[in-house]
Amino acid sequence: MVESSRILVIGATGHVGGQVAAQLLATGSAVRALVRNPGAAALPAQVEIAPGDLSAPDTLRAALDGVDAVYLTWPMLSAEVAKAVIGVIAERGRRIVLLSSAAVDDALDEQDNPVGRAHAVIEQPILDSGLEWTFLRPHGFATNTLEWAPQIRTGNVVRGAYGKATMPLLHEADIAAVAVEALTTDGHAGARYELTGSAALSRIDQVEAIGAALGRPLRWEEIDPESAVDEMRWLTPEIARFVLGGLAALTETPGEPTATVREVTGAPARSYQQWAIDHRSDFA
Ligand SMILES: NC(=O)c1ccc[n+]([C@@H]2O[C@H](COP(=O)([O-])OP(=O)(O)OC[C@H]3O[C@@H](n4cnc5c(N)ncnc54)[C@H](OP(=O)(O)O)[C@@H]3O)[C@@H](O)[C@H]2O)c1
Numbered sequence: 001m002v003e004s005s006r007i008l009v010i011g012a013t014g015h016v017g018g019q020v021a022a023q024l025l026a027t028g029s030a031v032r033a034l035v036r037n038p039g040a041a042a043l044p045a046q047v048e049i050a051p052g053d054l055s056a057p058d059t060l061r062a063a064l065d066g067v068d069a070v071y072l073t074w075p076m077l078s079a080e081v082a083k084a085v086i087g088v089i090a091e092r093g094r095r096i097v098l099l100s101s102a103a104v105d106d107a108l109d110e111q112d113n114p115v116g117r118a119h120a121v122i123e124q125p126i127l128d129s130g131l132e133w134t135f136l137r138p139h140g141f142a143t144n145t146l147e148w149a150p151q152i153r154t155g156n157v158v159r160g161a162y163g164k165a166t167m168p169l170l171h172e173a174d175i176a177a178v179a180v181e182a183l184t185t186d187g188h189a190g191a192r193y194e195l196t197g198s199a200a201l202s203r204i205d206q207v208e209a210i211g212a213a214l215g216r217p218l219r220w221e222e223i224d225p226e227s228a229v230d231e232m233r234w235l236t237p238e239i240a241r242f243v244l245g246g247l248a249a250l251t252e253t254p255g256e257p258t259a260t261v262r263e264v265t266g267a268p269a270r271s272y273q274q275w276a277i278d279h280r281s282d283f284a
Pocket residue numbers: 010011012013014015016017034035036037052053054055073074075076099100101102137138139140141143144
């Protein structure tokens with residue numbers, strides 16, 4: 001444990017960062033959150049709010065005062081901004097835990113997909129910085145399936161592409177638990193942790209698990225991939241096609257669980273069924 005550590009959480013209003021902040025408080029760490037819009041941030045009262053924005057790297061300086069370690073969610077900004085952000089963090093911080101992505105392929109000099117590229121852009125300046133770093137490289141998040149919430153709130157049918165795609169989705173609390181270990185204990189410097197949930201489930205079975213959590217049966221309805229691109233409006237078409245390409249591949253070869261969550265935290269990764277129960281209210 002870093003003695004009386006103060007940790008800056010960047011992305012504390014998000015799914016994983018919110019869990020990181022909550023779990024850090026439980027370890028007795030002092031938590032500061034870099035927040036773009038302090039008025040709208042619903043964070044625990046013990047979290048110190050520091051206004052700032054990654055797209056304006058100078059705004060991080062005050063937030064980093066007295067900070068030992070930084071948890072960073074990267075919102076896919078440019079390489080130039082990434083370099084400047086890490087430059088400012090390296091002036092004051094010591095340790096950084098980055099929420100990266102399993103889409104980064106270390107075997108490639110140039111990443112071959114938009115998600116890998118967006119995260120390599122922030123990994124590289126960290127590698128060059130002299131900071132003590134840990135990269136979290138998760139596969140798919142269970143929170144991705146919140147995309148079905150509007151359909152489930154208003155009916156019993158979920159329309160989507162590649163219902164047979166099978167993957168071990170991750171509970172955000174498990175990603176956060178790995179982050180908290182890496183932020184607060186030694187032995188994680190230079191680690192690239194490839195994270196997954198505990199067991200692979202098809203999208204059809206994920207919908208069924210949400211139905212079980214809600215106590216009413218839900219049904220999957222298959223649609224063609226191009227209609228799905230049109231419906232995935234929260235992603236750019238390029239990223240939506242990359243995501244759908246990944247789902248197509250997962251219909252052929254199911255995603256394999258890794259043991260990393262258990263190895264790092266000592267507890268097995270939570271199941272998707274547990275995630276559905278924890279998020280019942282999001283679908284009700
Ligand atoms: N979804 C997946 O399956 C998956 C898999 C692997 C990796 N990832 C990676 O995980 C990350 C997303 O994590 P998440 O789901 O926890 O995030 P999230 O819930 O989407 O939240 C994003 C957080 O980043 C903050 N943020 C955005 N732009 C910012 C800026 N310019 N300055 C400061 N803070 C900013 C947001 O703050 P506001 O409240 O101000 O918006 C929010 O707290 C992405 O990098 C994604 O590529 C996702």
